Amino acid sequence: MGSKGLLIVISGPSGTGKGTVCRKLLKECKDLHLSVSVTTRQPRPGEIDGKSYFFVDKEKFMEMKERNQFLEYAEVYGNYYGTPKEYVLNMLNSGRDVLLEIDIQGALQVKETFRDGVFIFVVPPSMEELKNRIIKRGSETQETFKTRFNSAFNELEYCVQYNYVVINDSVVKACEKIKAIITAERCKVRRNMDLFAALRGGMQKT
Amino acid sequence: MGSKGLLIVISGPSGTGKGTVCRKLLKECKDLHLSVSVTTRQPRPGEIDGKSYFFVDKEKFMEMKERNQFLEYAEVYGNYYGTPKEYVLNMLNSGRDVLLEIDIQGALQVKETFRDGVFIFVVPPSMEELKNRIIKRGSETQETFKTRFNSAFNELEYCVQYNYVVINDSVVKACEKIKAIITAERCKVRRNMDLFAALRGGMQKT
Numbered sequence: 001m002g003s004k005g006l007l008i009v010i011s012g013p014s015g016t017g018k019g020t021v022c023r024k025l026l027k028e029c030k031d032l033h034l035s036v037s038v039t040t041r042q043p044r045p046g047e048i049d050g051k052s053y054f055f056v057d058k059e060k061f062m063e064m065k066e067r068n069q070f071l072e073y074a075e076v077y078g079n080y081y082g083t084p085k086e087y088v089l090n091m092l093n094s095g096r097d098v099l100l101e102i103d104i105q106g107a108l109q110v111k112e113t114f115r116d117g118v119f120i121f122v123v124p125p126s127m128e129e130l131k132n133r134i135i136k137r138g139s140e141t142q143e144t145f146k147t148r149f150n151s152a153f154n155e156l157e158y159c160v161q162y163n164y165v166v167i168n169d170s171v172v173k174a175c176e177k178i179k180a181i182i183t184a185e186r187c188k189v190r191r192n193m194d195l196f197a198a199l200r201g202g203m204q205k206t
Numbered sequence: 207m208g209s210k211g212l213l214i215v216i217s218g219p220s221g222t223g224k225g226t227v228c229r230k231l232l233k234e235c236k237d238l239h240l241s242v243s244v245t246t247r248q249p250r251p252g253e254i255d256g257k258s259y260f261f262v263d264k265e266k267f268m269e270m271k272e273r274n275q276f277l278e279y280a281e282v283y284g285n286y287y288g289t290p291k292e293y294v295l296n297m298l299n300s301g302r303d304v305l306l307e308i309d310i311q312g313a314l315q316v317k318e319t320f321r322d323g324v325f326i327f328v329v330p331p332s333m334e335e336l337k338n339r340i341i342k343r344g345s346e347t348q349e350t351f352k353t354r355f356n357s358a359f360n361e362l363e364y365c366v367q368y369n370y371v372v373i374n375d376s377v378v379k380a381c382e383k384i385k386a387i388i389t390a391e392r393c394k395v396r397r398n399m400d401l402f403a404a405l406r407g408g409m410q411k412t
Binding site for chain 2: 156195196
């Protein structure tokens, strides 16, 4: 266990800016590896296949799902998203820390398999601020705005399933907190049992 | 719960340098308050009554013990040490974070009362290094050296009772880790339930 990597799951209501936080985190922490998701949604301008997502069609996605190749998967606004299981397990087993940025449904599925993961819930500083952020995204119609806002409101209930909550009042501050959480988790006694064995093994009593 | 302060308990085998780590930590974190212990041992040069310790005689200590005024107390090498309960509770209830630097016996007693405390176990980088540090303290006879070293060796077993382990390979690094642990603990979901209530209370669904 001690030599295995940490699975860091960053999630939270939609529109809290967790994507921006994760991008900054990955830039600053070179020993943190992003897990790339598989999706059936269309690439947005600038998104790169294999880096932003693995873009697949619905048929391919369903085939992977049937073969139990996802750690979690979900349908969000008509599109499918999934985390490729083997890819994440290989990274963790080789001792690398893996970052998952996923929605709440996905995070809860991951928690069923990986209770030892580090589950971080990102929230906006206020619901008023969340409203502004959803509106600023621009591409929303009044109908999708309503769906997103009400969904975000309801999703706050899931906070109790997480280990940590980080307020995204500023991206810099939120990143600093997540970095502190990662450092702290690496210091957890149960993740360091091999250290004690090494200490005691290295020297006999006098 | 959310508005209450954190109880940070720093402990570990004797000779691991936890005193030095705590002094640096207190210098850098102005919002961290040291709990001053009561002791029957003689003041060392430079120690100030009410700041380093509350120095009392054995009679007074036993009186306090009988009145259940200690959060924990212990006899170490023939001297008594205790943490005054009311003093710590008052600070925590007023929302201040309190640092306790105590031996392992004391930490385990505190844990019985404060399961919600943050228990940090400081260890030397190696037992060889611990040996050198105990010898460097100078004032030790061969007999007290043996007692200290064997006791430190046996005390490693208590690590499982703690939440975190911090290797004191350098005081700077150890302090950074403890600061990260404090930041992370403040982000724990169960310590922030009032935040979620405030978020949901601040805005109705649309």
